Amino acid sequence: MAKKSVWSDNRFWQRSAAWITGFASVLLIWLTFDTSGQIQMGTDADLKNGVTKRVPAPTVINYKITYEMDAKRKHEVPVIGEKEKFFGRDDYSEDEAAKLLHLGKLASQAKNCMNCHTLLGNGAYYAPDLTKAWLDPAWQETGPMQAMTGKSTKEEAIAEFLQNPSKYPTHARMMPNLGITAEEAKGLVAFLKHMASIDTNGFPRNFGKIQGAVNGK
Amino acid sequence: MASNYSMYESKKLATWYFTVAATLFGAQLLFGLVAAIQYVEPSFLFEVLDFNVARMLHINALVVWMVFAMFGSVYWLLPDETGIDTVGIGLGKLLFWVFTAAVTVVVLVYIFIQVGPADETTIWFINEGREYIEAPRWADLGITVVALGFVANLYMTGMKGNRSGVVTVLMADMIAFAGLYLAGMFYSDNITIEQFWWWWVIHLWVEATWEVFVGSIAAYGLITMIGAHRKVVEMWLWIEVSMLFGSGILGLGHHYFWIGTPEYWWEIGALFSALEPLPLVAMFIHVLYDWGKMQGEESAKGKEQSVITNKPAFTWFVLNAFGNFLGAGIWGFFHTLPQVNLYTHGTQFTSAHGHLAFFGAYATILVGMMYLAVQGKNNIKVLNNTTSTIFATSMIVGGVVGMTVALTVAGYSDVIISRAQMGATWNGYFDAQGTTWLLQGMYWRLIMGVVTFTGFLFLAKDLLTIGKSANHVR
Numbered sequence: 172m173a174k175k176s177v178w179s180d181n182r183f184w185q186r187s188a189a190w191i192t193g194f195a196s197v198l199l200i201w202l203t204f205d206t207s208g209q210i211q212m213g214t215d216a217d218l219k220n221g222v223t224k225r226v227p228a229p230t231v232i233n234y235k236i237t238y239e240m241d242a243k244r245k246h247e248v249p250v251i252g253e254k255e256k257f258f259g260r261d262d263y264s265e266d267e268a269a270k271l272l273h274l275g276k277l278a279s280q281a282k283n284c285m286n287c288h289t290l291l292g293n294g295a296y297y298a299p300d301l302t303k304a305w306l307d308p309a310w311q312e313t314g315p316m317q318a319m320t321g322k323s324t325k326e327e328a329i330a331e332f333l334q335n336p337s338k339y340p341t342h343a344r345m346m347p348n349l350g351i352t353a354e355e356a357k358g359l360v361a362f363l364k365h366m367a368s369i370d371t372n373g374f375p376r377n378f379g380k381i382q383g384a385v386n387g388k
Numbered sequence: 389m390a391s392n393y394s395m396y397e398s399k400k401l402a403t404w405y406f407t408v409a410a411t412l413f414g415a416q417l418l419f420g421l422v423a424a425i426q427y428v429e430p431s432f433l434f435e436v437l438d439f440n441v442a443r444m445l446h447i448n449a450l451v452v453w454m455v456f457a458m459f460g461s462v463y464w465l466l467p468d469e470t471g472i473d474t475v476g477i478g479l480g481k482l483l484f485w486v487f488t489a490a491v492t493v494v495v496l497v498y499i500f501i502q503v504g505p506a507d508e509t510t511i512w513f514i515n516e517g518r519e520y521i522e523a524p525r526w527a528d529l530g531i532t533v534v535a536l537g538f539v540a541n542l543y544m545t546g547m548k549g550n551r552s553g554v555v556t557v558l559m560a561d562m563i564a565f566a567g568l569y570l571a572g573m574f575y576s577d578n579i580t581i582e583q584f585w586w587w588w589v590i591h592l593w594v595e596a597t598w599e600v601f602v603g604s605i606a607a608y609g610l611i612t613m614i615g616a617h618r619k620v621v622e623m624w625l626w627i628e629v630s631m632l633f634g635s636g637i638l639g640l641g642h643h644y645f646w647i648g649t650p651e652y653w654w655e656i657g658a659l660f661s662a663l664e665p666l667p668l669v670a671m672f673i674h675v676l677y678d679w680g681k682m683q684g685e686e687s688a689k690g691k692e693q694s695v696i697t698n699k700p701a702f703t704w705f706v707l708n709a710f711g712n713f714l715g716a717g718i719w720g721f722f723h724t725l726p727q728v729n730l731y732t733h734g735t736q737f738t739s740a741h742g743h744l745a746f747f748g749a750y751a752t753i754l755v756g757m758m759y760l761a762v763q764g765k766n767n768i769k770v771l772n773n774t775t776s777t778i779f780a781t782s783m784i785v786g787g788v789v790g791m792t793v794a795l796t797v798a799g800y801s802d803v804i805i806s807r808a809q810m811g812a813t814w815n816g817y818f819d820a821q822g823t824t825w826l827l828q829g830m831y832w833r834l835i836m837g838v839v840t841f842t843g844f845l846f847l848a849k850d851l852l853t854i855g856k857s858a859n860h861v862r
Contacts (some may be wrong), residue, residue, distance in 0.1 A: 179623065179652075180623075181619065181623050181626060182620055184623055184626035184627050184630065185553075185556075185626045187627075187630050188626045188629040188630040188633070189625075191630045191633060192629070192630070192633040192634070192637070195633055195634055195637035195638050196637060199637055199638055200642065202652075203584075204651055205650075206644070206649050206653075207581070207584075207776065209649070209650050210578070210580045210581055210584065210648055210649060210650075210658040211716075212577075212578050212579070212805045213583075214578045215727075218541050220512050224730070225580070225648050225650070226578055226581075228575075228582050235603065238542055240408055244651075255400070272577050272638065273577050274506055275506075276577045277506040277507060277508070277510070277511070278506030278510060279517065280510070280515075280516055280517030280575075281502050281503060281505060281506045281511070281514070281519065282506070282517065282760035283440045283441070283444060283502075283515060283517045283519060283522070284440075284517065285518065286440035286441070286443045286444045286517075286519065286522075287438075287439050287443070287518055288437070289621035289849065290579065290583075291579065291646060291647040291648065291735035292646050292647070292733040292734035293519065293583060293643075293647070293734060294734065295439070295440070295519070295732065295800070296425075296444050296735060296736055296738070296739055297426070297427070297439045297440075297443070298817075299812075299813070299814045299817035299818070300734055300812055300817070302646075302812075303812075304814070307813050308700055308813060308814075308815070309813065309814040309815055316814070327504060329589070334717070337435070341818070342429045342430075342818055342821075342822075343431070343637065344430040344821070345434065345691055347434060347440075348435060348507075350503065350504050350620070351671075352505075352506075355505070355506045355626055357391055358506065366579060369579070369580060369648040370506065370648060371646045371647065371648055372645060372651055372654070372731065373646075374645070374730060375730075375807065375811060375812035376730050376731065376807070376808075376812075376813075377464045377810055377811035378811045378813065379813050380811050382744040
C-alpha cells in the first residue's frame, strides 16, 4: 500500500494553521510595539527644538501649521512654522493645551462627528473629511466660510459655525445643531488644529492646492 | 437529517438568538432607509433623527444582529458536533436576556438622547462616538461579560463532548473574537493611537476572526445539508484558517496607511491585504466542488434527486461563497493598494464595498443558519423553497447588488472629483456631492434599499411560516 500523502493529512494542515497564525500574530505584536513608539504624542520641548513628531504635542496650537510637499518623501507633510495666535493667545501652557485637546477630543466623540464626517479618512461620507479641515481654504481669511460667520479669525469662525451650524447653511445638506457650547467649540477647534498637524503620509493628496473647474464652473 | 431539536436546550436557545437577530436585521434596514432618504432629501427628519443617529443605528444594528446570529449559530451546531447538550445552558439563557436587555437600552438611548456633553458621562452612558463600536462603556463591559460566558460555554461543551475539527476551530476563533473587543474599550486624546486600536477590533473581527467563523459554519453546513465527507471538509477548513489568518492578521496594515502611523504599513498592508481574496476564492471553490462531488456520488448510485436537504439554506450558503468573494474579495481588492487608497479612502467607494462585503460575507450565511434552525425546529427532512423564499432571496440579493453598483458609480464621482481633482477640501467635497453621477447613484441606492427592505419582509414572513408549508419532506 502506498504511503499516505502529507498533503491530505488533517494534522499537517492543523499544525500549519497554528504556525502561520502564530507567526503572523507575533509579527503584528512586534510591529505594534514599534508603531506605538512612533505615534506617541511629542512634547512641548520637541516643538521648541524643532524635533518632528508624527503626532505633535497639544501645544502645537501655539504655532502656524502648513501642509507642504516634502521633496524627499514625495508627498505632503504638515510643517510647523512660527508662532500663531489661537483665540488671541500663542502662549498656551502644556497643561492648558492638553486640557483643551482633551475637551475637544471628547466632544468629537460625544457629538458623534464620525457618523457624518470622516476623521483621518475614517467615518461616514455624509459630510467633508476633517483630517486637514483646519487648513481648508474655505475657512481662511479670503474664504467664504469665514466671511459668512462675520468673524475675523479662522478659529473664531469655526467655533461660531459649530455652535450654530444651521444658522449658516451652505447647501441643502446642513449640519444639525448638536448643542455644542462655546467652551466645547473652542476645544473642538483645538482638536481640529492638532489633527491637521498629524503626519498622515500625504493623505489627503493635493489638499487645497487645486482650485479646478468642475462642471464648467 | 432527523431532527434532534427536542433533545437539546442549546437548539432552543439558538432560536431565541436568531429571532432577535432577524428583528435587528429589520431595524438595520429601516435606519439604513432613513439615512438613504436623507442623502436624497436632506431635510427629512433634520434635527429630529439626524444622519449621524440613523447611520449609527444602521451600522450598530448590523454588528449586533450578526453577533446575535453568530452566537445562535454556535448554540445550534454544538449538540450536532459534540453529541451533547451545551454545558452551562442555564448561564447561556441568562446571558441571552442580559444581552437583549442591554441592546434595547442602548438603542433607546441612541434614539432619544442621541448626543451628550463633552465629558466622560457621555462616553459611559450615551455613546462613544466611534464608528461600529459606538456602544457606551457600561454596555462594553456588559458585552464583555456576555461574550466571556458564551466562550466559557463553548469551551466546556467542546472539552466534555466530542471535539470535532469544526468545534476546535470555533474554540480558537471565538476566544480571539471576544478578546479583541477589549482593544476597543479605552479612550485616548491621541486620535492616531485611538484609531490604531479601534482597527484591531474592526479589522481583526471582520477580516480575520469573523471570516474564520464563516469558514467553520460553511463546513458545518456542507456536512449537514449535502452530506459532505467530514474529513475532506475539515481539511479544507484548516487550509482556509491558514490562509485567512495568514493574510488577514497583517492585512490590518491597510488601515494604517493614513492615520498617522509609519510608512512601512504601506508595504505590509498592501502585500497581506492583497492576499486576503485568495482564501475567499478557496472557500467559493470548496462549496461548489463539494456540492458537485456529492451530487455526482448520488448520480453514480443511479439516484437523480438532489442531495440538498435544505434548499433555502443551501442557496444562502452558495450566495455566501459567491458574495464573500465578490464583496469582500473583489470590491475590497479594488481599493486596497495605497496608491489607489490615497484617493478612495473614506469615499462612497468605501461604502459600496462595505455594503456588499458585510452582506456577502456574513448576512448570507447567517440567514442560511436561520433556515437550518427552522428546519430542525419543525422536524423536516428536506426543506424546500416556497414562493416567499424565492421573493425574499431574489429581492434581497438584487437590492444589495443594486445598492452596491449605485454606490460604486457614486464613488467614482466622489474619488475623481472630490479627491483627485479638488484635493479633498470642503468645496471639493460638495462639488462631488453635486455631480449628476453621485446624485443619480443616491437615488438608485434608495430605490434598491426599498427593494432590499421589501425582500426582508418576505424573508421574515418566510422564516415564520415556511415550517408549516406542505411541500417539504417530513
